[in-house]
């Protein structure tokens with residue numbers, strides 16, 4: 396047996412050496428990058444946190460670097476100018492996604508949007524989602540749902556702040572802000588997507604939030620099967636097996652929800668996403684195949700894309716405010732001046748809250764929820780002087796771009812005032828700030844996210860004064876990041892609230 400393995404490995408090494416030698420003849424100019432080794436390329440240089448590894452390499456080798464993840468040529472794009480080339484100038488070439496072995500099993504064979512390859516199918520689905528599910532009109536139809544749910548969270552924190560603390564004679568009680576916010580965003584997404592809040596009992600004992608988290612973790616973990624296609628079936632890391640297990644629990648859950656919608660007799664005034672998609676499916680008006688599998692894929696897409704991104708963005712913004720009490724005070728002052736203390740801040744106030752918008756942009760700069768935008772070249776292309784081969788993976792490194800010293804002074808500091816005299820915005824027009832990406836594959840849920848993140852933070856800051864627990868100093872607040880499809884906080888954010896509004 397040992398002999399067979401040794402021969403196999405030797406044959407592979409010889410194959411790769413010949414492959415590289417043959418390539419030298421036709422070599423076009425490649426960008427700089429760290430030195431790789433045969434077969435693995437640069438995989439052995441990657442640790443637990445891909446974002447930090449690529450940041451380090453980009454600082455060392457420059458704005459466009461070349462690496463190989465196994466057999467997959469990979470370009471890392473880390474300056475606003477080069478990002479503009481990828482996401483605007485050559486958007487038509489780089490608008491596809493790399494193959495993701497793990498995601499096959501949660502996307503009903505890539506019938507969703509996030510992982511779908513570019514092409515007629517993706518175009519049709521994207522249009523369906525933007526026109527029917529994420530239009531301004533649809534988003535506005537959930538305004539009262541958002542308001543009610545945020546109200547529930549505020550009341551529950553108020554009860555903790557006033558009731559429980561006093562009854563236990565402790566004065567002030569800390570609140571798990573991470574748990575509060577993640578429950579809120581999960582509820583908001585579920586109500587919008589399928590019309591009711593999730594209950595863990597609907598799924599297996601691991602619960603709804605765990606399973607959604609598992610999907611994002613598995614989708615983010617580099618899979619050897621993506622870098623060595625012949626290893627896909629072997630599933631050395633067990634990622635595909637775990638994703639299949641997760642989808643076996645999620646599939647009956649979404650099936651049941653669809654059945655409930657089909658069997659519902661009452662005609663709802665406010666249709667959730669499943670109602671809307673079932674209407675589209677039954678009308679037969681769409682010019683592409685759209686059946687139950689597509690409805691299920693889009694349902695999971697919307698849940699996975701919205702829950703973690705929104706909650707981690709809110710958590711980071713609150714973390715920065717707790718770390719910078721002067722900025723928190725300034726924001727409270729703005730809320731007092733624009734809204735007052737006699738009513739709660741509403742969605743219609745958001746555009747008038749200039750400082751909130753600056754805090755929001757600065758938080759999205761330093762804590763981008765999706766720091767690495769994964770794209771794939773659909774054709775050979777020259778970017779600057781460098782040759783990018785069709786099928787290469789192209790990673791737009793928003794983490795490093797958001798710290799580019801040519802665009803951001805004191806880039807590591809949280810300074811909302813930097814946006815005072817600047818028109819730089821998060822909507823994908825300015826390539827030094829790309830929290831939602833830009834171009835064809837940019838986030839179709841951006842408008843909704845802009846409302847939810849700002850509104851939740853504004854209400855929490857308006858309704859409460861916040862302190863860190865156990866007399867912790869702001870500078871000591873742990874800001875460690877957890878790598879994943881979404882970069883969240885490694886530890887839960889805990890804080891002590893004191894209610895400050897003058898109405899009940």
Ligand code: HEM
Nearest residue numbers: 509700701704705708764765768831832836837838840844
């Ligand atoms: C703060 C919250 C959010 C952030 C920071 C965010 C960020 C992003 C980013 C960076 C991308 C990839 C862009 C690229 O590859 O170039 C993306 C894609 C996507 N987002 Fe969001 N997003 C958020 C909320 C939402 C919400 C609320 C929804 C829907 C309800 C959503 C749906 C999607 C979908 C479907 C895609 C895939 C689009 C495609 O591949 O064509 N996102 N988002």
